[in-house]
Amino acid sequence: MLLAIDTATGSVGAALHDGEVVRAEVVRHDVRRHGELLVPAVSDALDEAGLRMSEVTAIVCGVGPGPFTGLRVGVVTALVLALGRGLPAPQGVCSLDALAHAAHLEAAGAPGLAAPELLVATDARRREVYWARYEMTPAGARRVEGPGVGPASGLSEEVRLLPAVGRGGLLYPQALTGQLDGAPLDVSPGVLADLAVRLRDGTHPDAATGLLPPEPLYLRRPDAVETRAR
Amino acid sequence: MSGPLVLGIETSCDETGVGLVRGRTLLFDAIASSVEEHARFGGVVPEVASRAHLEAMVPTVERACREAGVRLTDVDAVSVTAGPGLAGALLVGVASAKALALALGVPLYGVNHLAAHVAVDVVEHGPLPEPTMGLLVSGGHSNLLLVPDVTDDIRSLGATIDDAAGEAFDKVARVLGLPFPGGPHIDRVAREGDQVAIDFPRGLTSGRDLQRHRFDYSFSGLKTAVARWVQAREATGQPVPVADVAASFQEAVVDVLTRKAVLACAEHGVEDLLIGGGVAANSRLRALAQERCDDAGIRLRVPRPGLCTDNGAMVAALGAQMVMKGRPESRLDLPADSSQPVEQVRA
Ligand SMILES: [Zn+2]
Numbered sequence: 001m002l003l004a005i006d007t008a009t010g011s012v013g014a015a016l017h018d019g020e021v022v023r024a025e026v027v028r029h030d031v032r033r034h035g036e037l038l039v040p041a042v043s044d045a046l047d048e049a050g051l052r053m054s055e056v057t058a059i060v061c062g063v064g065p066g067p068f069t070g071l072r073v074g075v076v077t078a079l080v081l082a083l084g085r086g087l088p089a090p091q092g093v094c095s096l097d098a099l100a101h102a103a104h105l106e107a108a109g110a111p112g113l114a115a116p117e118l119l120v121a122t123d124a125r126r127r128e129v130y131w132a133r134y135e136m137t138p139a140g141a142r143r144v145e146g147p148g149v150g151p152a153s154g155l156s157e158e159v160r161l162l163p164a165v166g167r168g169g170l171l172y173p174q175a176l177t178g179q180l181d182g183a184p185l186d187v188s189p190g191v192l193a194d195l196a197v198r199l200r201d202g203t204h205p206d207a208a209t210g211l212l213p214p215e216p217l218y219l220r221r222p223d224a225v226e227t228r229a230r
Numbered sequence: 231m232s233g234p235l236v237l238g239i240e241t242s243c244d245e246t247g248v249g250l251v252r253g254r255t256l257l258f259d260a261i262a263s264s265v266e267e268h269a270r271f272g273g274v275v276p277e278v279a280s281r282a283h284l285e286a287m288v289p290t291v292e293r294a295c296r297e298a299g300v301r302l303t304d305v306d307a308v309s310v311t312a313g314p315g316l317a318g319a320l321l322v323g324v325a326s327a328k329a330l331a332l333a334l335g336v337p338l339y340g341v342n343h344l345a346a347h348v349a350v351d352v353v354e355h356g357p358l359p360e361p362t363m364g365l366l367v368s369g370g371h372s373n374l375l376l377v378p379d380v381t382d383d384i385r386s387l388g389a390t391i392d393d394a395a396g397e398a399f400d401k402v403a404r405v406l407g408l409p410f411p412g413g414p415h416i417d418r419v420a421r422e423g424d425q426v427a428i429d430f431p432r433g434l435t436s437g438r439d440l441q442r443h444r445f446d447y448s449f450s451g452l453k454t455a456v457a458r459w460v461q462a463r464e465a466t467g468q469p470v471p472v473a474d475v476a477a478s479f480q481e482a483v484v485d486v487l488t489r490k491a492v493l494a495c496a497e498h499g500v501e502d503l504l505i506g507g508g509v510a511a512n513s514r515l516r517a518l519a520q521e522r523c524d525d526a527g528i529r530l531r532v533p534r535p536g537l538c539t540d541n542g543a544m545v546a547a548l549g550a551q552m553v554m555k556g557r558p559e560s561r562l563d564l565p566a567d568s569s570q571p572v573e574q575v576r577a
Contacts, residue, residue: 035321036563039328069318072284077329079288084333222277
């Protein structure tokens, strides 16, 4: 039984996946309360699936990129849950990959939505986006560039015009013009769990590189804070 | 050795602390500090501290268990500093404590950092007299607390209205060209100096100030006075008598701290004074507090220096007392509260 959590975007949540299907998913939308809501979400997901923490055998967590404070809540929660249950260390999944995977799953159900390439862009605050570029293959969305961070307007024109998912396109519609109607905006922990299962069983095109150490993808050094502290 | 086995987590500033206490017995206190990463900035950088907490958390929990000779599954309750402190740093500890409580299926206690500074002394000097007067002095706080029951009832009598005492030590150390953190260096240098060489101001000790801010502290004016004195001296081209400045500054700080603490004991009929926080390691503060407590017939308790600075043992000690007193546990949606008032002992 796989427990997946993610705190990299505007939602915070947990899902349980039995290797075949998502057994439960609990998502809360409150970008400022990741620390309060995450563990209750795990607890609620267990209740919803009729499972106990002792039945969880592996943990994955979204490692961003995303706002640091929420990201750390997710990663440390995964690490300590694994420690407390005596499980192997959790594995990380790039949260942008989970958004691309969501788009891939939706396209599979509606072939009209299929596009050869995809941009995932999320809110990085400070007027910037976290972004990555994907090639859509039948087996999954393969990351071909990124993750990176920067102003949406600073991305190459080729990237800016791609069909886009995530909140970046809503925040910077003039720079990112390809926002898909009804695009997934925040990471779904159930989708992240599904991606992790496919990465692990080798059926996803990024299987060789997709599972990461359980460490935040900060992408930014704490420089701005350091200079202010001087 | 009996009582509940409690694991305490502390991440309110730059120390990742994990302590294990059974009843009133300290089993082990594991600390990982990021202080060296902050030294070049002359103060704690919150984002650097938060990153360090995340990296240190699992190894520090593992080390505490290994050294204490217990298994995590033996733990009866988890306690954690819910506030006050740096918001992002607190969150790492609070999230960890919740995850551990859920994983182990044990109760969670979110506690007040300042209350924990008081509670830790039970592992060294036994049960706290009720009431106890608490004087907490560190880089983050300067508080005078009346403590009828450390698990439930703490009243703030006074606090600094500007800089914390430890902050003043850091800033004066910088003026004198001494390294960060300033406290130990000023203490060392001051031993060679004359504490009455320079008459630095004692904040909030006279006239109306003493009425309006009877048990409050102020160290900002003192810090400025030291900086001006040093500048004036440098302007004349004479060398700065570093030892005398350090000793006179330190005397001004500990004079006010101890004078008000003893006065508070007298006015509230409290016979036991406990000093905690990093500045409690200061040798002159300990000496003068002992002298004045002896004169006033007050018993002085000061935990050893390792328990005065921020650590996990203090959080575990308070958690264990909460369990033993049957205090209600915290909910799993417990927030971290960077400005948690001291009166709110439990979160
Ligand atoms: Zn402290």
